[in-house]
Amino acid sequence: MKKITTLLIxxxxxxxxxxxxxxxxxxxxxxxxxxxxxxxxxxxxCTDFFQYAAGGWIEKNPIPETExxxxxxxxxxxxxxARVRGLLDSISTMEGLEKGSYQQMVADFYRTGMDSIAxxxxxxxxxxxxxxxxEAVQSFDDYLALAASFEKRGVRMPWGTYVDVDDKNSNAxxxxxxxxxxxxxxxxxxLKSDSVSKYTQxxxxxxxxKMLMMSGYDAPKAQKxxxxxxxLEYKMAEKAxxxxxxxxxxxxYNKKGAEAWMNEVPELKLQNFFTELNVSFDSLVVAQxxxxxxxxxxxxxxxxxxxxxxxxxxxxxxxxxxxxxxxxQEDFNFYGTVLRGNKKMKPRWKRVLASIENGLDxxxxxxxxxxxxxxxxxKDIEKMVEDMRAVYGExxxxxxxxxxxxxxxxxxxxxxxxxxxxxxxxxxDFEGLEIGAEGYLxxxxxxxxxxxxxNFEKLDEAVDKDEWFMPAHIVNAYYSPSFNEVVFxxxxxxxxxxxxxxxxxxxxxxxxxxxxxxxTHGFDDNGSQYDAHGNLKNWWTDKDRMLFEERTGKMxxxxxxYEPLLETHVNGELTLGENIADLGGVTLAYYGYKKSxxxxxxxxxxxxFNWQQRIFLGWAQVxxxxxxxxxxxxxxxxxxxxxxxxxxxxxxxxxxxxxxxWGCNPNDEMxxxxxxxxxxW
Numbered sequence: 013m014k015k016i017t018t019l020l021i022x023x024x025x026x027x028x029x030x031x032x033x034x035x036x037x038x039x040x041x042x043x044x045x046x047x048x049x050x051x052x053x054x055x056x057x058c059t060d061f062f063q064y065a066a067g068g069w070i071e072k073n074p075i076p077e078t079e080x081x082x083x084x085x086x087x088x089x090x091x092x093x094a095r096v097r098g099l100l101d102s103i104s105t106m107e108g109l110e111k112g113s114y115q116q117m118v119a120d121f122y123r124t125g126m127d128s129i130a131x132x133x134x135x136x137x138x139x140x141x142x143x144x145x146x147e148a149v150q151s152f153d154d155y156l157a158l159a160a161s162f163e164k165r166g167v168r169m170p171w172g173t174y175v176d177v178d179d180k181n182s183n184a185x186x187x188x189x190x191x192x193x194x195x196x197x198x199x200x201x202x203l204k205s206d207s208v209s210k211y212t213q214x215x216x217x218x219x220x221x222k223m224l225m226m227s228g229y230d231a232p233k234a235q236k237x238x239x240x241x242x243x244l245e246y247k248m249a250e251k252a253x254x255x256x257x258x259x260x261x262x263x264x265y266n267k268k269g270a271e272a273w274m275n276e277v278p279e280l281k282l283q284n285f286f287t288e289l290n291v292s293f294d295s296l297v298v299a300q301x302x303x304x305x306x307x308x309x310x311x312x313x314x315x316x317x318x319x320x321x322x323x324x325x326x327x328x329x330x331x332x333x334x335x336x337x338x339x340x341q342e343d344f345n346f347y348g349t350v351l352r353g354n355k356k357m358k359p360r361w362k363r364v365l366a367s368i369e370n371g372l373d374x375x376x377x378x379x380x381x382x383x384x385x386x387x388x389x390x391k392d393i394e395k396m397v398e399d400m401r402a403v404y405g406e407x408x409x410x411x412x413x414x415x416x417x418x419x420x421x422x423x424x425x426x427x428x429x430x431x432x433x434x435x436x437x438x439x440x441d442f443e444g445l446e447i448g449a450e451g452y453l454x455x456x457x458x459x460x461x462x463x464x465x466x467n468f469e470k471l472d473e474a475v476d477k478d479e480w481f482m483p484a485h486i487v488n489a490y491y492s493p494s495f496n497e498v499v500f501x502x503x504x505x506x507x508x509x510x511x512x513x514x515x516x517x518x519x520x521x522x523x524x525x526x527x528x529x530x531x532t533h534g535f536d537d538n539g540s541q542y543d544a545h546g547n548l549k550n551w552w553t554d555k556d557r558m559l560f561e562e563r564t565g566k567m568x569x570x571x572x573x574y575e576p577l578l579e580t581h582v583n584g585e586l587t588l589g590e591n592i593a594d595l596g597g598v599t600l601a602y603y604g605y606k607k608s609x610x611x612x613x614x615x616x617x618x619x620x621f622n623w624q625q626r627i628f629l630g631w632a633q634v635x636x637x638x639x640x641x642x643x644x645x646x647x648x649x650x651x652x653x654x655x656x657x658x659x660x661x662x663x664x665x666x667x668x669x670x671x672x673x674w675g676c677n678p679n680d681e682m683x684x685x686x687x688x689x690x691x692x693w
Contacts, residue, residue, distance in 0.1 A: 045514020065632035077356035083637030114375035125364035166460025182546035353640030377483030521630020532596025
């Protein structure tokens with residue numbers, strides 16, 4: 013997002029905007045931090061606050077042809093990308109960079125990626141070892157050996173393996189297995205039978221066939237292979253765990269002794285698989301046991317030629333972005349245009365940047381933080397974090413539905429919350445990674461293998477609580493349940509989330525809402541299953557959990573009713589955690605700012621808006637968004653976040669504070685009756 017500090021004084025517009033008058037002191041010399049031309053004054057804020065706060069912005073900001081979604085997030089991302097490009101262009105011209113330094117690795121990866129002539133000349137040569145290994149497969153046992161070899165190189169097959177923090181012992185790592193192997197984003201893309209889904213399925217099969225033809229198959233062989241691959245993936249989709257269930261840590265924590273799991277699925281010969289990966293362990297967590305059992309029962313009966321075609325397709329798909337232009341274009345035609353509605357491919361430098369972020373994102377963030385992180389912002393954000401912690405504690409103590417014993421556990425968890433702001437205190441040195449001038453695809457292959465090796469090596473290491481799971485330049489934030497911490501990279505500490513030139517209420521609605529959102533993730537449907545030490549452990553009484561789920565059940569029903577496209581509804585169960593966090597975020601932003609008034613901050617009216625209204629404008633500004641229908645359709649199937657409109661209207665329609673701020677009537681659309689209104693934290 014660009015900096016939004018425009019002051020547009022429009023008395024008539026403001027007169028239509030607010031239902032209530034105020035006698036508070038008016039201050040016109042403070043920057044509101046909200047562009048008033050973004051408002052749609054034809055809409056009553058009590059009818060559709062998203063349209064009221066974003067309608068003008070949407071009209072002024074059509075979706076660029078290279079995008080499927082365009083919003084405040086994207087604008088800030090583009091501003092950050094422009095800065096990062098400047099850094100990359102500068103560093104890529106430097107000579108004598110120390111071999112193995114983060115500067116050298118980023119510079120060489122960028123240089124080889126931007127050398128389109130060399131990429132065209134190289135073709136798919138660096139993939140020949142993959143393709144030859146596939147052609148050498150003669151039996152199912154050969155295929156299993158191939159799957160292990162490819163897993164070690166970062167190309168997944170029907171299942172995935174990785175090392176992660178043990179959900180029930182946050183001080184230790186554990187090996188995990190998960191369902192994988194689909195070429196489309198989710199099982200629903202295979203299983204739905206509406207006209208749009210049928211069209212997508214047809215285009216997917218055509219895309220597979222085209223890619224196989226480009227790799228050397230003749231047309232009949234490519235089409236038959238595509239049909240067989242699709243049939244195999246369809247069976248996988250039928251047995252895959254639905255996405256909403258896959259987000260539930262309790263449903264996906266299925267831990268047994270490694271030998272017990274291996275004996276349960278003997279046809280997959282997991283002992284050989286993990287021996288090839290050079291890892292050994294006593295216990296294994298399988299996220300979707302039914303899926304693994306299905307593979308054990310069905311995969312051996314699949315024709316060897318189909319398994320080889322399947323491996324070939326997924327290898328080509330995995331590395332399409334690093335291949336000559338015809339490959340990149342064909343990949344974009346399906347994944348960009350058909351699936352997301354993009355009309356035009358991004359320029360090469362943006363695509364190379366995205367590739368760098370697929371493994372070298374931390375060194376890239378290091379470059380960004382060295383140049384751009386506003387250290388002055390850190391104290392402000394720390395103050396907001398502590399305000400949110402204090403307000404959250406007050407709200408927990410006042411809950412009328414939670415027992416004292418559960419409250420004490422919740423407060424213990426809240427006190428244990430840690431936070432990280434800006435960038436890591438220590439950086440990964442990427443020891444052993446070889447990135448050079450040989451070629452773009454060769455560097456990508458090296459990086460994939462390194463990332464897998466580094467991950468597996470964690471199995472025997474202590475958990476590093478200083479580790480970051482998001483690079484410094486990214487416009488985002490996260491809560492880690494295993495670390496019980498909230499993290500705010502430098503990239504998000506800019507307008508409209510945090511604007512050093514804006515007045516405080518807008519900032520509380522923006523970055524304060526984000527802070528509150530991440531805090532609330534510690535107490536959403538999933539985060540609430542982890543204790544103060546980051547362990548998956550029940551700290552609730554049965555009655556309190558039941559009362560919590562009564563409230564979250566109301567929220568599920570609310571969001572299930574939202575219909576962004578005809579006959580396409582939001583999945584209230586899949587999006588529950590994010591919806592709880594949105595409601596908590598806006599609520600904490602509101603009371604966090606109110607707390608700052610109690611501590612002596614001056615209460616003023618700016619451009620006709622009182623502080624209560626500015627809080628809600630600050631949150632809405634973050635979600636000003638346009639999106640294609642294809643993007644929306646993909647989002648409601650795959651994304652645990654609700655579409656932008658409902659990230660604004662959803663939480664606010666549940667808040668009495670919103671009703672009072674805008675003078676809404678009980679029968680207005682943005683006011684839910686008490687019987688269905690959700691108040692959780």
